[in-house]
Amino acid sequence: MMNFVQAPLIKDRVRIKKVETLSDDWYVLKKTTFDLQRSDGTWQQQSRETYDRGNGATILLYNLERRSVVLTRQFRFPAFVNGHPGLLIETAAGLLDEASPEERIKAEVEEETGYRVEHVRMIFEAFMSPGSVTEKLYFFVAEYDSGSRVTAGGGNFVEGEDIEVLEFSIEDAMAAIELGEIADGKTIMLLQYAFIHVFSEKGRVVEAVC
Numbered sequence: 698m699m700n701f702v703q704a705p706l707i708k709d710r711v712r713i714k715k716v717e718t719l720s721d722d723w724y725v726l727k728k729t730t731f732d733l734q735r736s737d738g739t740w741q742q743q744s745r746e747t748y749d750r751g752n753g754a755t756i757l758l759y760n761l762e763r764r765s766v767v768l769t770r771q772f773r774f775p776a777f778v779n780g781h782p783g784l785l786i787e788t789a790a791g792l793l794d795e796a797s798p799e800e801r802i803k804a805e806v807e808e809e810t811g812y813r814v815e816h817v818r819m820i821f822e823a824f825m826s827p828g829s830v831t832e833k834l835y836f837f838v839a840e841y842d843s844g845s846r847v848t849a850g851g852g853n854f855v856e857g858e859d860i861e862v863l864e865f866s867i868e869d870a871m872a873a874i875e876l877g878e879i880a881d882g883k884t885i886m887l888l889q890y891a892f893i894h895v896f897s898e899k900g901r902v903v904e905a906v907c
């Protein structure tokens with residue numbers, strides 16, 4: 698396989714000149730001016746704004762026997778102001794707040810969905826909006842059953858969360874993506890992963906071995 702990783706090379710081609718904090722309220726918005734050496738060797742000054750909320754984690758709960766997944770629905774103001782009706786269907790997710798991704802996602806999935814899971818599996822990491830948001834998101838899957846439910850979930854009232862817990866068949870969830878009813882990036886990524894690697898015949902064999 699070809700290696701496209703360029704990180705060791707680009708580090709010496711970036712010279713930070715100035716960092717301004719434009720906003721420091723809930724999280725931090727900065728404007729950084731830097732010189733970047735272009736691929737032809739010449740230097741160019743640029744400035745970029747970065748919104749830093751730390752990193753996050755998200756998880757898809759699945760049940761192989763029922764061919765089902767657990768999702769959440771909550772109001773997302775940024776989507777609302779950009780033309781979405783506002784209630785987004787998503788995988789459970791949360792910001793890390795200095796904890797490890799595994800520790801955080803176990804606590805978050807219980808708080809949001811009421812399901813307690815002991816074994817979570819990290820499948821990949823991804824930058825979700827690398828042109829402006831610094832956040833890296835850690836993606837997990839975990840198996841659940843009806844006995845895993847310890848509370849009603851719903852999220853943190855003090856933080857304004859009012860989260861509904863939904864159970865879909867994997868087929869209905871995939872159809873909801875096609876229909877535009879599921880329109881959240883991390884959720885689409887996890888559902889497609891599960892459809893290909895977990896719910897397929899091949900995926901079932903892998904799961905049984907793990």
Ligand SMILES: Nc1nc2c(ncn2[C@@H]2O[C@H](COP(=O)(O)OP(=O)(O)O[C@H]3O[C@H](CO)[C@@H](O)[C@H](O)[C@@H]3O)[C@@H](O)[C@H]2O)c(=O)[nH]1
Binds near residue numbers: 790791792834883
């Ligand atoms: N007061 C205030 N509260 C905020 C603000 N922005 C977010 N919050 C609240 O802070 C809480 C953060 O909850 P988490 O469950 O930790 O994070 P999340 O919002 O679900 O974020 C997850 O999903 C995002 C969207 O996909 C991801 O970007 C993120 O990484 C994480 O996985 C939420 O209740 C949210 O409403 C703000 O500007 N002001």
Ligand SMILES: [Mg+2]
Binds near residue numbers: 789791
């Ligand atoms: Mg959340």
